[in-house]
Amino acid sequence: MTAQTLDTTAILDVLRPVQDPELQKSLVELNMIRNVVVEGGNVAFTLVLTTPACPLKEFIKEECENAVKTLSGVESVMVEVGAETPQQKDLPDRQGIGGxxxxxxxxxxxxxxxxxxxxxxxxxALAQSGAKVGMIDSDIYGPNTPTMLGLADSNVIVQDGANGQQVLDPAFNYGVKLVSMGFLIDKDQPVIWRGPMLNGIIRQFLYQVNWGALDYMIVDMPPGTGDAQLTLTQAVPMAGAVIVTTPQKVAIQDARRGLRMFQQLNVPVLGIVENMSYFIPPDLPDRQYDIFGSGGGKNTSEELGLPLLGGVPLEMPVREGGDRGIPIVINAPESASAQAFKAIAQQVAARVSVAALS
Ligand SMILES: Nc1ncnc2c1ncn2[C@@H]1O[C@H](COP(=O)(O)OP(=O)(O)O)[C@@H](O)[C@H]1O
Ligand SMILES: [Mg+2]
Incomplete structure (x- = not known):
């Protein structure tokens, strides 16, 4: 091989065959390699991933380093990893949320x-990875995300917007901006929601909140396939839906109905999360019991014909964390359930990026 000058072109050329494993395209062609600097034998560049929660972050970084090291004259390689989350695709007749x-x-x-x-x-977990995250709790029957996020005593702040409409400032904790039905209703008072009123509040949560710039908006949907679900799914373009189920037969049957709703409304279903997959007793953390039947999520996902994003064990600290307002990914990040949640968040982010860019 003829001696090659070590310069930006040489670096980009040697990196060109390295692909993003999810998108199966060249990192260079995807414009994911930027700011290449070569000083003598020292090479530095930025690897711009499509999500800060990329599950293959370390793997891709290493592939880049190894590729550059094959060039003669290279003494050191410094890769700075960043991320730019792509914008989801538009859907006809639906109104996105600015930013x-x-x-x-x-x-x-x-x-x-x-x-x-x-x-x-x-x-x-997405916020922990560095993403900007918002959350809408639209569950009128059990709006408990304020409690789970340690925001039980908080509230949304109502401001007068430019056009005479009210604008809400979301509550904020653990890197997540939140609006919830729980902020609007009396905790001890049953509320009878009439369709138009409910629709109005959902639209306000979507379009009249100072969300700012967000990479991801997580919507905690009400259970089932009623009015609120339809309003939401028909109002905004959704990058995708995650269906949560448990291993019991009945739960899987119910999940199938939800799956059909999303499919009929053109929302891609990213996959399922099997929660309470198995039980880990607190005194014997190395044991696991398949109390709802075995399969570890695999059977469920096969039965529904959907990818399995992950299975989360039934562990007491998950519930305790929820009740105390300290999510398990914060409170016990090394626990099996926190690790599962983290991996699921990465899967969700990766699939959303692939959908946006393909
Ligand atoms: N993996 C888990 N391990 C232990 N407890 C859990 C787990 N997932 C949920 N829980 C508990 O089960 C109850 C119901 O969960 P929740 O998230 O409120 O369900 P949903 O929103 O579907 O009604 C809560 O008390 C919650 O803390
Ligand atoms: Mg709930």
Missing amino acids: VKNIIAVSSGKGGVGKSTVAVNIAV
């Missing part, structure tokens, strides 16, 4: 399967 790049619905066929727990931990 919000990707709207992700977290839904379930019925209540009590852990939808809010999953939504909250995904949101906080």
Whole structure:
């Protein structure tokens, strides 16, 4: 091989065959390699990923380093990793939220399967990775995300907007901006919601909140497939939906109904999260019991024909964290459930990026 000058062109040339494993395209062609600087044998550049929660961050970085090291004369390689989350695709007849790049619905066929727990931990995990995250809790029957995010005593602040309309300032904790039905209704008072009123509030949550710039908006959907779900799904373009279920047969049947709703409304279903996949007893953390039947999520995902984003064990600290307002990904990041939530958040982010760019 003839001796090559070590310069920007040489670096880009040697990096050209390195692909983003999810998008299966060259990093160079995707404009993910930037700010290449060569000084003598020292090479530095920025690797701009499509999400700060990229599950393959370390792998891609290493591939880049290894490729550059094959060039003669290279003494050191410094890769700075950054991210630019792409904007989700538009959908006809739907109105996006200005500044919000990707709207992700977290839904379930019925209540009590852990939808809010999953939504909250995904949101906080994404924020921990460096993403800008917002959350809408549209569950009028059990708006408990304020409690789960340690915001039970907080509120949204109502401001007068430019056009005489009210604008809400979201509550904020653990890097997540939140608006919730829980801020608007009396906790001890049953509320009878009439369709138009409910629709009005949902639209306000979407379009009259100072969301600012967000990479991800997580929507904790009400359980089932009623009016609120339809309003939401038909109003905003959604990057995708995550369906939360448990291993029981009935839960899987309910999940199937939710799946059909999203499919009919052209919302891509990113996959399922099987919550309470198995039980880890607090005194024997190395044991696991398949109390709802076995399969570890695999059977469920096969039965529904959907990718499995991950399975979350049933662990007491998950519930305690929810009740105390300290999500498990914050409180016990090394626990099996926190690790599962983190991996699920990365899967969600990766799939959303692929959908936006393909
Ligand atoms: N993996 C888990 N391990 C232990 N408890 C859980 C787990 N997931 C959810 N829970 C608990 O189960 C209850 C219902 O969860 P929640 O997220 O409120 O369900 P949903 O929003 O579907 O109604 C809550 O008390 C929550 O803390
Ligand atoms: Mg809930």
